[in-house]
Amino acid sequence: MFNRRRLSTRLTGSALLAGLLLAGPLLTGLLVTGWSQPAAAQGAIMRNQTRIINQAVTNQVRQALRPRLLIRDGAGAVSAMETGAAGRHLALASADGGVRVWDLESGRQVQRLQAGPVRALAVADSSRTLATVGPDGSVTLWDILQGQPLRRIAAGGVQAVRLSPDGALLATAAADGTVRLWSAGSGQPAATLAGAGGAVAALAFSPDGRRLAAGGADRAVRLWSVPDGQPLATMTGAEAAVTALAFAADGTLHAGDAGGAVQVWRAGSATPARSIRAAGSAVTALAVRPDGLVAVANGSRSLGVWTGEGRQLVSVENPEGTVAAAAFAPGAERVIGAGSDGRARVWDLGNGALAAQLIMTRGGWSVLDGAGRFDGSDGGLGDVAWQAEQEVFEMTNFSQPYYEPGLLAKTLRAPAALLTPGAPTVTAGIAPPPTVQIAAPAGAAAPGPASVAVTAADRGAGIAEIVLYANGKALDPAAVTATEDVDVNGQPGRRVTFTVDLVAGSNRLRAVALGDNRIESVPAQALVTVAAPVEKPVLHVVVVGINQYANPVLELNYAVADARGVTAWARKQTGNGVFAEVKLHELYDRQATRANIGSLFAQLKATRPQDVVVIYVAGHGENAEQSWYFLPTEFGRNLPFETAAGDARGGQAFRQAVLQAVAADGISARSFYKNVLQIGAQHVVLLIDSCKSGGVKRAFEADADRRALALVGQQAGVHILAATDKNQLAVELEALGHGAFTYAVLNGLGGAADGNPADGMISAREVLGYAVAQVPAMALRHSQSEQNPTVFSRGADFPLGPAGERQAKARKKKS
Numbered sequence: 001m002f003n004r005r006r007l008s009t010r011l012t013g014s015a016l017l018a019g020l021l022l023a024g025p026l027l028t029g030l031l032v033t034g035w036s037q038p039a040a041a042q043g044a045i046m047r048n049q050t051r052i053i054n055q056a057v058t059n060q061v062r063q064a065l066r067p068r069l070l071i072r073d074g075a076g077a078v079s080a081m082e083t084g085a086a087g088r089h090l091a092l093a094s095a096d097g098g099v100r101v102w103d104l105e106s107g108r109q110v111q112r113l114q115a116g117p118v119r120a121l122a123v124a125d126s127s128r129t130l131a132t133v134g135p136d137g138s139v140t141l142w143d144i145l146q147g148q149p150l151r152r153i154a155a156g157g158v159q160a161v162r163l164s165p166d167g168a169l170l171a172t173a174a175a176d177g178t179v180r181l182w183s184a185g186s187g188q189p190a191a192t193l194a195g196a197g198g199a200v201a202a203l204a205f206s207p208d209g210r211r212l213a214a215g216g217a218d219r220a221v222r223l224w225s226v227p228d229g230q231p232l233a234t235m236t237g238a239e240a241a242v243t244a245l246a247f248a249a250d251g252t253l254h255a256g257d258a259g260g261a262v263q264v265w266r267a268g269s270a271t272p273a274r275s276i277r278a279a280g281s282a283v284t285a286l287a288v289r290p291d292g293l294v295a296v297a298n299g300s301r302s303l304g305v306w307t308g309e310g311r312q313l314v315s316v317e318n319p320e321g322t323v324a325a326a327a328f329a330p331g332a333e334r335v336i337g338a339g340s341d342g343r344a345r346v347w348d349l350g351n352g353a354l355a356a357q358l359i360m361t362r363g364g365w366s367v368l369d370g371a372g373r374f375d376g377s378d379g380g381l382g383d384v385a386w387q388a389e390q391e392v393f394e395m396t397n398f399s400q401p402y403y404e405p406g407l408l409a410k411t412l413r414a415p416a417a418l419l420t421p422g423a424p425t426v427t428a429g430i431a432p433p434p435t436v437q438i439a440a441p442a443g444a445a446a447p448g449p450a451s452v453a454v455t456a457a458d459r460g461a462g463i464a465e466i467v468l469y470a471n472g473k474a475l476d477p478a479a480v481t482a483t484e485d486v487d488v489n490g491q492p493g494r495r496v497t498f499t500v501d502l503v504a505g506s507n508r509l510r511a512v513a514l515g516d517n518r519i520e521s522v523p524a525q526a527l528v529t530v531a532a533p534v535e536k537p538v539l540h541v542v543v544v545g546i547n548q549y550a551n552p553v554l555e556l557n558y559a560v561a562d563a564r565g566v567t568a569w570a571r572k573q574t575g576n577g578v579f580a581e582v583k584l585h586e587l588y589d590r591q592a593t594r595a596n597i598g599s600l601f602a603q604l605k606a607t608r609p610q611d612v613v614v615i616y617v618a619g620h621g622e623n624a625e626q627s628w629y630f631l632p633t634e635f636g637r638n639l640p641f642e643t644a645a646g647d648a649r650g651g652q653a654f655r656q657a658v659l660q661a662v663a664a665d666g667i668s669a670r671s672f673y674k675n676v677l678q679i680g681a682q683h684v685v686l687l688i689d690s691c692k693s694g695g696v697k698r699a700f701e702a703d704a705d706r707r708a709l710a711l712v713g714q715q716a717g718v719h720i721l722a723a724t725d726k727n728q729l730a731v732e733l734e735a736l737g738h739g740a741f742t743y744a745v746l747n748g749l750g751g752a753a754d755g756n757p758a759d760g761m762i763s764a765r766e767v768l769g770y771a772v773a774q775v776p777a778m779a780l781r782h783s784q785s786e787q788n789p790t791v792f793s794r795g796a797d798f799p800l801g802p803a804g805e806r807q808a809k810a811r812k813k814k815s
Contacts, residue, residue: 127167256283461515
């Protein structure tokens with residue numbers, strides 16, 4: 001039998017083989033039988049076959065998609081960009097009035113401040129404080145952690161601002177030449193610095209925070225001691241008005257001017273040691289690395305990097321806009337530039353290649369590297385896509401081969417840690433994913449099973465899988481009733497028939513096909529309306545909480561309390577008018593064995609399509625073989641944990657023993673995926689609050705957890721909120737009586753999440769969004785620990801109950 005699947009796969013693998021396969025039966029017959037024609041005839045045949053092969057190769061090349069990046073609802077041009085003295089935080093002010101703060105250590109955007117238009121800004125890593133200057137010259141200090149203004153500074157006409165390395169002092173410079181020091185803690189003036197001549201446009205603190213430099217229209221750079229404000233020196237030699245200042249680690253001072261030159265003064269000298277002709281127009285930004293490298297931006301398309309001796313190391317270009325801001329990435333051979341196209345780009349200093357780009361939109365954030373790997377927030381990824389001619393492929397369609405949690409951090413510090421090291425470059429061309437069509441009834445008189453056929457046509461990437469989603473959730477493979485190879489307008493194809501349990505009201509069907517490269521097709525969609533009264537759903541709440549483990553060293557304090565908090569919320573939903581009934585499924589401590597958890601999931605197979613299932617698990621989690629595992633109570637029974645840091649003392653042998661036990665006893669992300677698919681309900685939320693079983697968290701290990709769980713959410717079409725990258729101390733906050741993650745979830749369910757829209761009803765997406773926003777600040781405030789939950793929301797949104805106004809107010813007051 002002719003194998004269309006095999007043919008489509010070979011077409012992708014080699015263009016020449018494609019040509020041979022498409023050359024027709026004649027060549028095949030010649031090769032198989034060995035039949036020989038006269039020489040003249042053979043020559044004609046070979047010329048004809050060569051033409052056919054060449055045409056096939058040309059067609060194959062033409063068929064490859066070379067998509068371009070599409071960004072929707074971007075934040076707008078970057079007006080200012082700064083890093084803190086330690087280089088951990090990167091802040092960017094965008095035209096939409098938002099200031100985005102990135103943590104370069106974790107590689108994610110951690111805050112968006114609603115600051116309005118920003119003229120200048122400054123960052124202090126140590127105090128997690130940020131200063132912004134508005135268009136009217138007013139100054140506001142912000143708490144990066146909370147995302148709220150701390151205080152406004154009683155200064156006017158400010159053009160430049162800087163925070164001291166320790167965050168204790170704020171320096172401001174005004175258009176009238178006034179330079180002042182302020183207490184960042186109180187907002188009160190500390191000193192007025194005398195001697196500035198004319199408008200001051202640039203400020204810089206020395207690395208030790210003991211000197212302040214200011215430069216402006218009179219071409220001089222003045223130096224004062226800090227905090228007493230005594231004048232130390234006046235440096236001359238700038239060729240034009242000073243527009244940018246920066247110190248090197250050894251105290252060398254650099255000044256960029258309006259003529260495009262950079263002057264360099266050694267510590268203690270009033271005349272320049274050298275001059276760098278760095279730009280053809282006014283320097284708009286200047287960054288100096290501790291080893292003396294200098295990055296210079298001037299508002300053109302290029303960004304130049306120079307050695308301390310004045311030799312140009314590399315020049316990079318933004319192909320889609322200008323570069324007006326510059327910074328060095330700490331501890332990496334990378335330079336960052338931002339400007340008119342609203343993105344921040346990260347370039348490699350060695351070869352000038354684009355290493356990554358930071359994309360900021362009104363919906364969130366995302367990061368892409370040169371190959372097309374990506375990371376980002378749920379909302380941010382919804383704003384970016386790949387467009388090839390008339391087709392638009394959402395970024396999440398590329399999740400399986402290209403989703404890389406922690407991408408920015410790895411790009412800056414550890415490229416070898418990539419989970420997707422072999423990903424081919426998207427813009428170089430990809431085999432087109434299949435096209436899909438849905439054949440479904442237009443409507444039905446009553447709920448119940450219906451037959452739906454999905455047909456996929458191969459366009460060069462093969463047909464690896466066809467998936468059908470009903471109201472957002474993927475159907476279990478058991479719903480497939482037939483599969484057949486078909487011809488689709490002359491292309492090899494496949495048709496899969498599913499049985500779908502229709503519910504009363506609207507049934508939104510969505511079908512995708514994946515090629516052998518695991519890239520999803522553009523979806524096909526259909527709406528099936530069932531003209532019958534809509535029944536209220538049953539709320540099923542599955543709760544698993546484990547404090548007690550087979551090895552006492554692994555015991556937790558708050559997992560059970562957290563789980564019982566979810567149970568208490570569920571009981572309050574009885575009689576709330578949203579659900580016909582509330583059913584609880586609970587397992588605690590010694591009851592929460594792997595077998596019992598599996599049995600509990602099996603009970604959910606009988607849930608109805610219109611029902612709602614909330615699954616909450618709290619306990620230990622671990623990573624093995626690049627997958628996340630939840631650890632049931634029997635885990636650790638044969639492991640010699642002596643302390644929570646046993647894996648640090650026991651070395652590699654102990655680590656291997658732990659991983660073997662994880663794989664043997666744990667419940668993998670893949671198992672969760674299979675169990676979730678078998679749930680009858682179409683509305684599922686999975687909440688995972690787990691901490692590492694050992695005391696040492698390995699670098700980037702949590703990224704594999706996030707990737708595994710995110711793919712579960714995408715492929716199953718459910719909502720997942722997970723905290724898997726923390727140690728026990730980050731989980732258990734005595735002041736709250738719960739872990740930060742669960743406390744935020746309960747707060748959101750209690751009413752605090754109601755806000756988008758504020759309709760008195762709490763939805764799944766509202767709770768997830770609220771928890772992601774609240775947990776990092778809560779964990780730092782109460783335990784000085786960092787915790788960043790991950791959300792992946794692919795299914796349809798649905799209500800989880802009415803907002804409890806009193807509960808929300810009480811929890812807000814307590815937190």
